[in-house]
Amino acid sequence: MQVPILKQGLFLIATIQSALSDADLLQLRDAIVEQVGKRRSRGVIIDVTALDVMDSFATRTLRDISQMIRLRGAETVIVGIQPEVALALVQLGLNLADVDTALDLEEGLAFLGQKIKSFDHKAPNAGREMGTRER
Amino acid sequence: MAKLAEPPARAPQPLEPTAELLRELVAHLRQNRTQLREEWARRITEAKLLTAMSKDEIFAEATAVYDNYVEALESGTFEALQAYARNLSERIIPRGVETHEVIGIVLLLRDVLARSLFAKYQTDFALLNRILDAYEPAANRIANTVAVGFVQERERVIREQQEAIRILSTPVLQVRERLLILPIIGVIDPQRARQLTEQLLRGIRANRAKVVVIDITGVPVMDATVANHLVQTVEAARLLGATVIITGLSPEIAQTLVTIGVDLGKMNTVGDLQGGIEEAERALGYKIVLMSEAGTPPPSPA
Numbered sequence: 001m002q003v004p005i006l007k008q009g010l011f012l013i014a015t016i017q018s019a020l021s022d023a024d025l026l027q028l029r030d031a032i033v034e035q036v037g038k039r040r041s042r043g044v045i046i047d048v049t050a051l052d053v054m055d056s057f058a059t060r061t062l063r064d065i066s067q068m069i070r071l072r073g074a075e076t077v078i079v080g081i082q083p084e085v086a087l088a089l090v091q092l093g094l095n096l097a098d099v100d101t102a103l104d105l106e107e108g109l110a111f112l113g114q115k116i117k118s119f120d121h122k123a124p125n126a127g128r129e130m131g132t133r134e135r
Numbered sequence: 136m137a138k139l140a141e142p143p144a145r146a147p148q149p150l151e152p153t154a155e156l157l158r159e160l161v162a163h164l165r166q167n168r169t170q171l172r173e174e175w176a177r178r179i180t181e182a183k184l185l186t187a188m189s190k191d192e193i194f195a196e197a198t199a200v201y202d203n204y205v206e207a208l209e210s211g212t213f214e215a216l217q218a219y220a221r222n223l224s225e226r227i228i229p230r231g232v233e234t235h236e237v238i239g240i241v242l243l244l245r246d247v248l249a250r251s252l253f254a255k256y257q258t259d260f261a262l263l264n265r266i267l268d269a270y271e272p273a274a275n276r277i278a279n280t281v282a283v284g285f286v287q288e289r290e291r292v293i294r295e296q297q298e299a300i301r302i303l304s305t306p307v308l309q310v311r312e313r314l315l316i317l318p319i320i321g322v323i324d325p326q327r328a329r330q331l332t333e334q335l336l337r338g339i340r341a342n343r344a345k346v347v348v349i350d351i352t353g354v355p356v357m358d359a360t361v362a363n364h365l366v367q368t369v370e371a372a373r374l375l376g377a378t379v380i381i382t383g384l385s386p387e388i389a390q391t392l393v394t395i396g397v398d399l400g401k402m403n404t405v406g407d408l409q410g411g412i413e414e415a416e417r418a419l420g421y422k423i424v425l426m427s428e429a430g431t432p433p434p435s436p437a
Contacts, residue, residue: 079376083336086371102376103343111376 003028007039011112013105015047025061033068042074043112047105049080059094066099075115077101079108156269160252161209167251172201175240175247182243184236188227196223197240200281204244208273213280220284228289237285241278248274305331307338313345314415315377316408320353328364335368339377346415347372350408352383362397369402378418379403382411 001024006013014032036044046062048054066076077100081089089096102108164171176197179185185193199219207216224237252270256263305327308316315338319331339347349368351357357365369379380403384392405411416423 078374081374083333083340083371083375086336086374087332087367089374090367090370096374097370101374103339103345104376107343107345107376 003031005031005035007041008109010042010116011109012036012039012041012044013047014044015050017050019051019053020058022057025058029061029065029068032065033072036069036072036074042116044069044074044076045105045108045112046076046078047080047108048078048085049082049104051085052082054081054085054089054094056092056094059089059096063096063099075100075112077108077111080104153269156266157208157211157273160266160270161205163251163255164205164208164248168201168205171247171251172197175201175244178243178247179240182239184239184243185227185232187230187232199223200240200244204277207277207280208270211273213276216277217280217284220281221288224285224288228285228292234282234286234289238278238282241281245274245278301327301330305334307334309342309344310412311416311419311421313343313419314348314412315339315342315344315346316348316350316412318350318353318408322356323354323361323364325360325364328361328368332364332368332371336371336375339372339375344377346378346380346418348380348382348408348411348415350382350411351388352385352408354385354388357388357391359395359397362392362395366398366402380405380411380414382406382408 001018001020003014003016003020003024006015012032012035014028016028020028032044032046035041044065046065048062051058062078066078069076078096079102081101100111102111172194176190176194179193179197180190185196188196200223203216203219207213227237249267249270252266253263256266300321306318308318310316315335317331317335317338323331335347335349338344349365365381369381372379382405384404403414405414413423
């Protein structure tokens with residue numbers, strides 16, 4: 001099943017609504033990485049609240065997505081990992097160490113907002129450009 | 136099968152049935168009740184068993200046990216004795232009576248009674264043998280019943296206490312909006328560690344926590360398994376979007392962790408709980424200002 005990717009301001013939001021097959025995951029990966037450039041997004045939120053299980057392939061794909069999107073000049077945050085899933089992941093030694101995470105969608109939005117604010121602060125030119133475009 | 140069922144070939148002897156022997160035995164024990172019971176109480180004191188109880192108490196219990204014992208021998212049913220053993224255990228466990236003491240006194244009673252049988256039937260060895268044949272299985276079963284009753288009662292008490300500790304031991308407390316503390320007291324075994332983690336993760340979800348302070352001031356020792364579990368807990372909490380600060384690592388634990396090479400690189404540690412909470416407040420954007428410094432007069436005490 002396909003995962004809808006919604007645009008919300010500067011960010012993209014992909015909400016996974018049911019368990020995904022490996023093919024679905026790869027398709028999600030390709031779609032997000034493509035859209036992030038097409039829509040000039042600054043950040044991506046992947047919501048996994050609906051997932052009761054995450055296997056090694058899903059974990060690896062999420063990590064890949066995060067790294068690819070960083071290379072495309074945006075940030076990724078995974079939100080809504082269930083407590084049981086989190087426990088299972090660390091117990092199985094599945095590594096999400098370099099991926100940012102947040103409690104839920106709201107937190108994820110706040111996190112990305114902070115992150116691009118500090119980024120724009122460090123690079124004032126980029127900030128000014130952003131400002132002009134937004135107006 | 137048919138062969139096995141055949142009666143033994145040796146000449147039938149005029150044997151009293153076991154019930155008959157037991158009746159005779161019980162009569163003997165009833166007759167010598169005072170003397171045997173005193174002998175038993177004396178030997179208990181001699182063997183330094185039941186030191187938690189006074190002499191009079193020992194004698195009173197000895198009497199009750201003796202009567203129950205004789206009754207169980209007579210009736211061949213053990214329910215009454217079992218109930219009594221449970222009741223006795225309930226009374227004496229809180230006073231610190233040990234398993235070996237209970238088993239010891241029951242075995243002593245068995246020995247005292249056996250001796251009295253030897254004394255009585257020493258002239259007729261064949262009869263003594265038959266009496267013992269009847270007595271020994273019953274006596275062993277009684278010893279068994281009492282010992283098992285005691286151990287079961289003890290296990291029940293231990294289970295109840297474990298359950299009580301389990302419920303008490305893992306509070307997850309909110310001290311400020313989005314800030315949780317988890318004070319851990321006592322030794323952490325793998326099962327408890329697992330439970331702590333689950334409770335913490337659930338707490339993070341329910342309270343929408345952003346920062347968690349785990350205080351392990353009250354943890355005396357930590358082994359590699361538990362330390363690794365702690366690292367996993369920190370990582371799992373991060374997956375839920377919360378930062379974990381560990382406080383109160385004792386010098387001993389710090390040494391152990393470094394020696395066994397647990398990877399603590401990912402962990403935020405602060406010296407004590409106060410420091411941890413201050414650090415957490417900073418991370419959440421709080422700034423604590425004295426009222427006098429902020430220019431507001433402190434409220435006058437009512």
